[in-house]
Amino acid sequence: MAEPILEIRDLRKTFGALKATDGVSLELRPGEIHALIGPNGAGKSTLIHQISGSLRPDSGSIRFLGQDMAGLDMAARARLGLGRSFQISSLAQEFSALRNVMLAVQARQGTSFRFLRPVMSDKSLTEPAMAMLERVGLAGRAHLPAAELSHGERRQLEIAIALALGSKAFLFDEPMAGMGPEGSKALTRFLDGLRHEAPILLVEHDMDAVFALADRISVLVYGRVIATGTVDQIRNDPEVRRAYLGEAA
Numbered sequence: 001m002a003e004p005i006l007e008i009r010d011l012r013k014t015f016g017a018l019k020a021t022d023g024v025s026l027e028l029r030p031g032e033i034h035a036l037i038g039p040n041g042a043g044k045s046t047l048i049h050q051i052s053g054s055l056r057p058d059s060g061s062i063r064f065l066g067q068d069m070a071g072l073d074m075a076a077r078a079r080l081g082l083g084r085s086f087q088i089s090s091l092a093q094e095f096s097a098l099r100n101v102m103l104a105v106q107a108r109q110g111t112s113f114r115f116l117r118p119v120m121s122d123k124s125l126t127e128p129a130m131a132m133l134e135r136v137g138l139a140g141r142a143h144l145p146a147a148e149l150s151h152g153e154r155r156q157l158e159i160a161i162a163l164a165l166g167s168k169a170f171l172f173d174e175p176m177a178g179m180g181p182e183g184s185k186a187l188t189r190f191l192d193g194l195r196h197e198a199p200i201l202l203v204e205h206d207m208d209a210v211f212a213l214a215d216r217i218s219v220l221v222y223g224r225v226i227a228t229g230t231v232d233q234i235r236n237d238p239e240v241r242r243a244y245l246g247e248a249a
């Protein structure tokens with residue numbers, strides 16, 4: 001089997017007496033969407049924060065592309081290709097969608113002396129940025145300020161930025177939240193294709209999206225993974241049904 005892109009071993013994080021992450025191990029493999037589901041407060045976001053580097057684990061290890069992430073901050077992890085779905089507030093709201101993606105292209109190129117040229121006519125930035133916007137279906141909105149985009153369009157823009165940064169794996173924390181049914185369907189189709197570019201660790205409450213997309217699902221309850229398996233295995237797991245899915249699954 002191919003080497004995992006992301007490998008988490010026995011991760012632990014407590015907040016006072018609360019074991020928010022209680023010995024979690026999981027892997028993200030090339031080409032897969034691995035969904036992380038579980039009830040409110042199970043510790044899904046806490047896990048994502050530890051992987052992205054905004055929260056330090058008490059113990060355990062996180063390896064990305066074979067490298068130990070301990071001691072690396074969020075920016076260093078992003079530079080290595082760990083793409084997080086950004087908080088919407090991190091978009092430069094007054095800048096156009098195109099300009100937002102150009103900033104990411106520029107960050108990846110790490111070029112200097114850029115200031116000698118007018119940025120918006122610099123094709124080495126505009127062309128790749130426009131290509132990313134086309135990929136996520138936002139080319140027609142390229143010149144609108146981020147602030148004027150709809151909720152769903154901002155999500156698409158965040159993904160374009162993650163792509164422009166050259167992400168080798170994506171961490172998405174509830175990308176469907178706040179999307180209408182049409183937006184969710186469109187994003188589901190998009191994520192379906194995105195897995196071939198880079199695998200996705202997907203935290204999501206929308207079970208239709210999870211069941212449509214996931215190659216594997218891990219179920220987190222009280223900070224512990226109680227099951228990992230395919231959609232069918234998880235749907236038919238009696239413990240999962242009891243703890244989370246109920247009889248509706």
Ligand SMILES: Nc1ncnc2c1ncn2[C@@H]1O[C@H](COP(=O)(O)OP(=O)(O)OP(=O)(O)O)[C@@H](O)[C@H]1O
Pocket residue numbers: 015018020038039040041042043044045046047
């Ligand atoms: N900074 C913090 N300090 C103290 N407790 C925290 C902190 N962050 C999270 N928690 C607690 O850790 C537990 C896990 O929270 P977390 O947000 O990771 O759950 P979740 O599975 O993402 O929930 P949801 O599905 O509602 O987003 C919760 O009991 C939460 O109250």
